[in-house]
Amino acid sequence: MSGGNAEERTEKPTPKRLREAREKGQVPRSRELNSTLVMMASALCLWGLGSMLVGDLAEIMRDGLAVERSMAMDPVALVQRFASLVGKGMWVLSPLFLILMVAALVGPASMGGMVFSAKAISFKAEKINPLKGIGRIFSARALMELLKTLAKFSLVAAVSVALLWSLKDELLFLAGEPMHRALGHAGTLFVKAFLTLSSVLILVVLIDVPFQIYQHNKQLKMSMKEIKDESKETEGRPEVKGKIRALQREMSQRRMMERVPEADVVITNPTHYSVALAYDREASGAPRVLAKGADLVALRIREVAGKHGIAVVSAPPLARALYATTEIDEEIPGELYVAVAHILAYVYQLNQARSGNAEEPSLPTDLPVPDEFK
Numbered sequence: 001m002s003g004g005n006a007e008e009r010t011e012k013p014t015p016k017r018l019r020e021a022r023e024k025g026q027v028p029r030s031r032e033l034n035s036t037l038v039m040m041a042s043a044l045c046l047w048g049l050g051s052m053l054v055g056d057l058a059e060i061m062r063d064g065l066a067v068e069r070s071m072a073m074d075p076v077a078l079v080q081r082f083a084s085l086v087g088k089g090m091w092v093l094s095p096l097f098l099i100l101m102v103a104a105l106v107g108p109a110s111m112g113g114m115v116f117s118a119k120a121i122s123f124k125a126e127k128i129n130p131l132k133g134i135g136r137i138f139s140a141r142a143l144m145e146l147l148k149t150l151a152k153f154s155l156v157a158a159v160s161v162a163l164l165w166s167l168k169d170e171l172l173f174l175a176g177e178p179m180h181r182a183l184g185h186a187g188t189l190f191v192k193a194f195l196t197l198s199s200v201l202i203l204v205v206l207i208d209v210p211f212q213i214y215q216h217n218k219q220l221k222m223s224m225k226e227i228k229d230e231s232k233e234t235e236g237r238p239e240v241k242g243k244i245r246a247l248q249r250e251m252s253q254r255r256m257m258e259r260v261p262e263a264d265v266v267i268t269n270p271t272h273y274s275v276a277l278a279y280d281r282e283a284s285g286a287p288r289v290l291a292k293g294a295d296l297v298a299l300r301i302r303e304v305a306g307k308h309g310i311a312v313v314s315a316p317p318l319a320r321a322l323y324a325t326t327e328i329d330e331e332i333p334g335e336l337y338v339a340v341a342h343i344l345a346y347v348y349q350l351n352q353a354r355s356g357n358a359e360e361p362s363l364p365t366d367l368p369v370p371d372e373f374k
Helices: 015-023 031-065 073-110 130-137 140-166 168-176 179-220 224-235 238-262 297-306 314-327 336-355
Strands: 265-269 273-278 286-292 311-314
Touching: 015 179, 015 265, 031 073, 031 179, 073 130, 140 168, 140 179, 168 179, 179 265, 238 273, 238 297, 265 297, 265 314, 265 336, 273 297, 273 314, 273 336, 286 297, 286 314, 314 336
Parallel strands: 265 311
Antiparallel strands: 265 273, 273 286
């Protein structure tokens, strides 16, 4: 990819980018979805509960207008009566308010989830910058919003005209009905029209929701350079990680070398491997590996062992087997017990000979190392 194309935001946002955007309150939102859900909930609520709400509110109105003369002359009683009627009205309308509140929460929850971000409501000087504001007014996003508003207005206007034309006979018929029946009939026509217009807005929502998701993902897209920079910040730069690993290896080797003087024997493959073993005769466990290494580390183990008078025994098959099967501070495998026992017996005899209490033993040559360990 060329340098120019590398700066283009063509890659999907990483989980870290999405998480940071969410913390800033940047989630996909559709105002059309929210308003349509509220309008549909209102229409359905009026359709199902309209007659009950109208009846209860009419009763409250009758109680409010039927005021006795003594109460009308008492300001305190009037205020108490007014507060009582307001309370009854709020109680009657509480189902409608509850349904509208749920509908207002369903939209954001179903698209982007509920998010509270202190960063989104914090003060930013660019929000009151006139130049920034003018730029937002004449931006491509503002143009799209204008076109969407005009399209929605045209759609709703066309459906309204068609709806009024289809209901013209019933509307004209209202003039000949008794007042009580005409009011009920008019309420039914209003609810039907409201529900129809709210349903039409579903078409707008079906277009706007995918568009808002597309816009949100487009804004969060990243270039290859941004992804690489984020990876470096998250995981650390390769050169830094390499330096850290080198320091860790150095510290580990230093600690390992400090334990070599505690060993009873160092078993080697003279050109490649060294394994330092210690055996506690008072404990019930098997010999344990104190240090091991290959090439330069193996040479360093042999040098430390020589400085501290630790026996260094050349047994290539056994050294390779111990190096491959046992980690530092682990006991040797059971299959190698006998071979290591021969080496430890040789070291014990060698130490006795060096102190003048025995003849110098011969180095064991045919050690019982299983074929699968060689």
